[in-house]
Amino acid sequence: MNFEKKFFFYKKKQFSIAKNGVVTSKSHSNIALIKYWGKQNNKIQIPLNSSISYSLGKVYTVTRLIYQEKKNKKLSIRIFFSGKEKTSFLPKILEFFHRISFYCSYLRNWNFIIETYNNFPHSSGIASSASSMSALALCIMKIEKELVSSLKEDFFFEKASFLARLGSGSACRSIYPGLVVWGYHKSIKGSNNLYAIPYPYEVHSIFTKIENTILIIDDNPKKILSSKGHQLMNNHPYARERLKCANQNMNRLISILKIGDFKKFGELIEHEALTLHAMIMTSYPYFLWMKPNTLNVIQTVWDFRKHSNKNIYFTLDAGANVHLLYPIQEKKFILKWIYSDLFFFCKKIIESFCW
Numbered sequence: 001m002n003f004e005k006k007f008f009f010y011k012k013k014q015f016s017i018a019k020n021g022v023v024t025s026k027s028h029s030n031i032a033l034i035k036y037w038g039k040q041n042n043k044i045q046i047p048l049n050s051s052i053s054y055s056l057g058k059v060y061t062v063t064r065l066i067y068q069e070k071k072n073k074k075l076s077i078r079i080f081f082s083g084k085e086k087t088s089f090l091p092k093i094l095e096f097f098h099r100i101s102f103y104c105s106y107l108r109n110w111n112f113i114i115e116t117y118n119n120f121p122h123s124s125g126i127a128s129s130a131s132s133m134s135a136l137a138l139c140i141m142k143i144e145k146e147l148v149s150s151l152k153e154d155f156f157f158e159k160a161s162f163l164a165r166l167g168s169g170s171a172c173r174s175i176y177p178g179l180v181v182w183g184y185h186k187s188i189k190g191s192n193n194l195y196a197i198p199y200p201y202e203v204h205s206i207f208t209k210i211e212n213t214i215l216i217i218d219d220n221p222k223k224i225l226s227s228k229g230h231q232l233m234n235n236h237p238y239a240r241e242r243l244k245c246a247n248q249n250m251n252r253l254i255s256i257l258k259i260g261d262f263k264k265f266g267e268l269i270e271h272e273a274l275t276l277h278a279m280i281m282t283s284y285p286y287f288l289w290m291k292p293n294t295l296n297v298i299q300t301v302w303d304f305r306k307h308s309n310k311n312i313y314f315t316l317d318a319g320a321n322v323h324l325l326y327p328i329q330e331k332k333f334i335l336k337w338i339y340s341d342l343f344f345f346c347k348k349i350i351e352s353f354c355w
Helices: 003-007 087-100 105-109 128-147 153-167 169-175 226-231 239-259 262-281 292-308 328-341
Strands: 020-034 039-041 051-069 077-081 110-118 179-182 210-216 313-316 322-327 348-353
Touching: 003 153, 020 128, 020 169, 020 239, 020 262, 020 313, 051 128, 051 169, 051 210, 051 239, 077 087, 087 128, 087 153, 105 110, 105 128, 110 128, 128 153, 128 169, 153 169, 169 179, 210 328, 239 262, 262 313, 262 322, 292 313, 292 322, 292 328, 322 328, 328 348
Parallel strands: 077 110
Antiparallel strands: 020 051, 051 110, 051 179, 051 348, 210 322, 210 348, 313 322
């Protein structure tokens, strides 16, 4: 089956184009447990390996998309971030609109004003592109829903994920809550490279209520963006082994999620996080996203876990900031320890949960 064909917007459908309108969407960031790193095709965002993530309950982007009837053929887009016009975001947004124009032909009727804000720092390694591009994709699908009222709910979210992927790969996972899979894996029914799906298998109850505390080590925009890091996988000497490892870890995680072994879960996500950063440090050119306090936090967590026997584990995205995951049953004790022993290492603590 040609998956892309199902997302064509057929002009033969009968609808009337509204002259002006506005839609608003909210989308959450996500944190990958099995990381995707590297792309088969940069232009259409096809991953080298499958990934799985949790959406984050209190970490989100809100986007308001205003569409106005065009007076000429030229496309005009203005972007406001936290109330200030952000022309530096424009090239990425224009590229996104160009990529999706084939699937959303109705967009050519309007000019756009995008008003957006995050409740967390952007471009610092907390998947701000995931929440922002998925929020924008959801806005676009709300416009499509207004034009074609017969759109099914499943189609709405699948196409939103498909569109979000064309803006930022991990954004396709932010369309859904909970555990979400993106990228084909032979052990996961329905998984594919074009859009994400909710994790389809049994999940032990311990993994349905997980706390996620984010330690903001560095809130400045990254000097090297994730998109550049993905490109460096093209000629990476260890890319083949990384792909093999990611596929094996996905199989391991499927089993762990079913049986409810939090210790094995934690060890696996830590291994995945360190593997991601190992690939970054051994690419050419090589670079570091970790900061000294990233390592201080990791070592302190390891020492605390050894002496307390508490289920607290870390993961890292493509940046310096640290995500701490632990069961809700241990929240009171662990959160108190985080503020007393880890606050010194970071600029800010964000209390969230896996949603």
